Amino acid sequence: MQLQTDKIVYKDFPIDILRLDLIGDKLQGNKYFKLKYNIAEAKNQKLDTLLTFGGAFSNHIYATAAAGKEHDIKTIGIIRGEDNPNNPTLQFAKSMGMQLEFINREAYQHRATPAFETTLKNKFGNFYLLPEGGTNDLAIQGCAEILSGIKNKYDRIFLPVGTGGTIAGIISTQELKTHVTGISVLRGDDTLTKAIKGLAKSPNADITWDVNFNFHYGGYAKFSSKLIEFIRKFYKEYNIMLDPIYTGKMMGGIFFMIDHDKIEPGKKILAIHTGGLQGIDGWEYRFEKIIKA
Numbered sequence: 001m002q003l004q005t006d007k008i009v010y011k012d013f014p015i016d017i018l019r020l021d022l023i024g025d026k027l028q029g030n031k032y033f034k035l036k037y038n039i040a041e042a043k044n045q046k047l048d049t050l051l052t053f054g055g056a057f058s059n060h061i062y063a064t065a066a067a068g069k070e071h072d073i074k075t076i077g078i079i080r081g082e083d084n085p086n087n088p089t090l091q092f093a094k095s096m097g098m099q100l101e102f103i104n105r106e107a108y109q110h111r112a113t114p115a116f117e118t119t120l121k122n123k124f125g126n127f128y129l130l131p132e133g134g135t136n137d138l139a140i141q142g143c144a145e146i147l148s149g150i151k152n153k154y155d156r157i158f159l160p161v162g163t164g165g166t167i168a169g170i171i172s173t174q175e176l177k178t179h180v181t182g183i184s185v186l187r188g189d190d191t192l193t194k195a196i197k198g199l200a201k202s203p204n205a206d207i208t209w210d211v212n213f214n215f216h217y218g219g220y221a222k223f224s225s226k227l228i229e230f231i232r233k234f235y236k237e238y239n240i241m242l243d244p245i246y247t248g249k250m251m252g253g254i255f256f257m258i259d260h261d262k263i264e265p266g267k268k269i270l271a272i273h274t275g276g277l278q279g280i281d282g283w284e285y286r287f288e289k290i291i292k293a
C-alpha cells in the first residue's frame with residue numbers, strides 16, 4: 001500500500017507526517033493495520049462474527065464496525081455504559097450493522113474473564129474475539145507493516161500510544177534503523193513500557209525506543225483547552241486535522257520538544273498520524289463545538 005506523507009515545517013524543523021488517516025474510507029488509521037490480519041484469521045477460522053469491546057466513543061468500535069461492513073462479517077460491540085441516540089460513534093456503528101450490547105462499568109471490568117466469554121458465547125453463539133483496543137499478536141503483525149516502505153530516512157519517529165499494540169508493531173519493522181518515541185495519551189508509568197516489551201515478540205534490534213509520559217494533557221479523553229487551542233492553530237497553519245485523544249497530543253509533544261531543545265536540529269523527523277478523526281464528532285457532542293468552530 002502506498003501511504004501519503006505530507007511535509008510541514010516548524011521553527012526550521014522539517015517534519016514529515018505519515019497520513020494513516022487518509023487510507024481507506026471509513027476503515028483507516030492504525031486500526032486498519034490492527035484489524036487486517038485479524039479479519040483474515042476470522043475468515044480462516046470460518047467465523048462469521050467479530051465480537052469486541054469498547055467505550056462509547058471508541059475508534060476501535062468504529063473501525064471494527066466499518067471492517068465488518070466492508071468484509072461482510074457480522075460485528076457485535078460490547079459497549080461500556082449506555083446507549084445514546086446522539087452519540088455519533090454509536091450511531092455510525094449501528095449504521096454499519098454492528099449489534100450493540102450495553103453493559104455497566106462494573107460488568108465491563110470483567111470483560112476479559114473466561115466466565116464472561118462463556119456468557120457471551122451462550123448469548124451470541126460462536127465468534128472471533130477481539131480485545132478492547134484490538135491489540136493482539138495479529139494486530140502487532142499488521143502494525144509492523146506501517147513503516148515497511150519507509151527505509152532509513154528518519155532519525156526520529158513519533159506516534160501516539162494507547163494500549164501499546166501499534167508501537168509494538170512499529171519497533172518490529174524489518175530493515176529499519178531509527179529511534180521511535182511513543183507519546184502516551186494516558187497518565188502512565190513503566191507498566192506501559194513493560195507491556196510493550198511483552199507485546200513485541202520479535203523487535204528489531206536496530207530500533208531504539210522510549211515512551212514519553214509528559215504529554216497526556218490531563219489523561220485519556222480528558223478535556224484540555226491548551227490542547228484544543230493547539231489543534232486549532234495546527235489546522236490553521238498546516239491544514240491537517242488532529243484529534244484530541246491521540247494525534248493532537250503527539251504533535252503537541254513534538255512541538256514542545258522542539259521548543260525546549262529536546263530534539264537536535266538537523267534530525268529527520270517522521271510523525272505518524274494514526275487517524276482517529278471520527279472521535280472529533282463525539283468530542284464536540286460531549287463538550288462543545290470547539291475544534292471545528
Ligand SMILES: *Cc1c(COP(=O)(O)O)cnc(C)c1O
Nearest residue numbers: 059162163164165166274275276
Ligand atoms: C487506537 C489508537 C491509538 C492507540 O493505539 P494502540 O495500539 O492502542 O497503542 C493511537 N491513535 C489513534 C488515532 C487510535 O485510534
